[in-house]
Amino acid sequence: MALTTLDPITALIVVDLQSGLVGAPFVHPFADVVVRACALINAFRRRGLPIVLVNVDGTAPGRTERPRHNGQFPDGWTDLIPELDRQPGDIVVTKRTWGAFASTDIEKQLRARGVTHVVVAGVATGTGVESTARQAYEAGFNVTLAIDAMTDARPNAHDYSIEQVFPRLGETGSTQAIIDLLERTNAHELA
Numbered sequence: 671m672a673l674t675t676l677d678p679i680t681a682l683i684v685v686d687l688q689s690g691l692v693g694a695p696f697v698h699p700f701a702d703v704v705v706r707a708c709a710l711i712n713a714f715r716r717r718g719l720p721i722v723l724v725n726v727d728g729t730a731p732g733r734t735e736r737p738r739h740n741g742q743f744p745d746g747w748t749d750l751i752p753e754l755d756r757q758p759g760d761i762v763v764t765k766r767t768w769g770a771f772a773s774t775d776i777e778k779q780l781r782a783r784g785v786t787h788v789v790v791a792g793v794a795t796g797t798g799v800e801s802t803a804r805q806a807y808e809a810g811f812n813v814t815l816a817i818d819a820m821t822d823a824r825p826n827a828h829d830y831s832i833e834q835v836f837p838r839l840g841e842t843g844s845t846q847a848i849i850d851l852l853e854r855t856n857a858h859e860l861a
Contacts, residue, residue: 796827
């Protein structure tokens with residue numbers, strides 16, 4: 671499905687672009703995801719639209735069949751990467767679940783700003799990004815996914831999310847297509 675529209679107050683949510691994940695074995699180079707996420711950040715900042723920077727510092731409680739990290743992360747692991755150029759007006763949330771909505775006040779903060787639509791990018795496609803997109807969709811936000819501004823360590827999970835899940839949660843497109851639509855939407859709103 672082609673991108674059709676962005677709501678007048680659309681927020682960008684950048685998931686888990688943090689120091690502890692730099693150098694992880696992702697399907698697509700982390701550096702490429704960072705470049706595209708930064709292009710989105712810059713486009714949203716130029717228009718004065720909300721930016722949410724999410725990091726992860728823990729996991730949800732409960733038993734799982736696969737081992738998971740249950741201890742403390744090394745110093746600096748949760749730090750947002752400097753390329754994101756965190757600004758005082760950015761919304762910053764630390765999650766302890768896969769999705770950003772379940773363990774933070776992100777929904778409350780977005781609603782307080784009149785946000786009705788979110789664009790989601792970051793890592794990992796099949797966990798943090800997908801869970802955040804699902805939760806945003808379930809909370810009633812329109813969702814757009816920047817599919818070239820995300821990656822995963824698991825090729826099958828990345829592909830499945832993009833091909834099977836994301837089209838059911840919202841619209842998908844490239845970073846450039848989203849920026850182009852943002853520019854057209856902004857020009858229309860100013861006219």
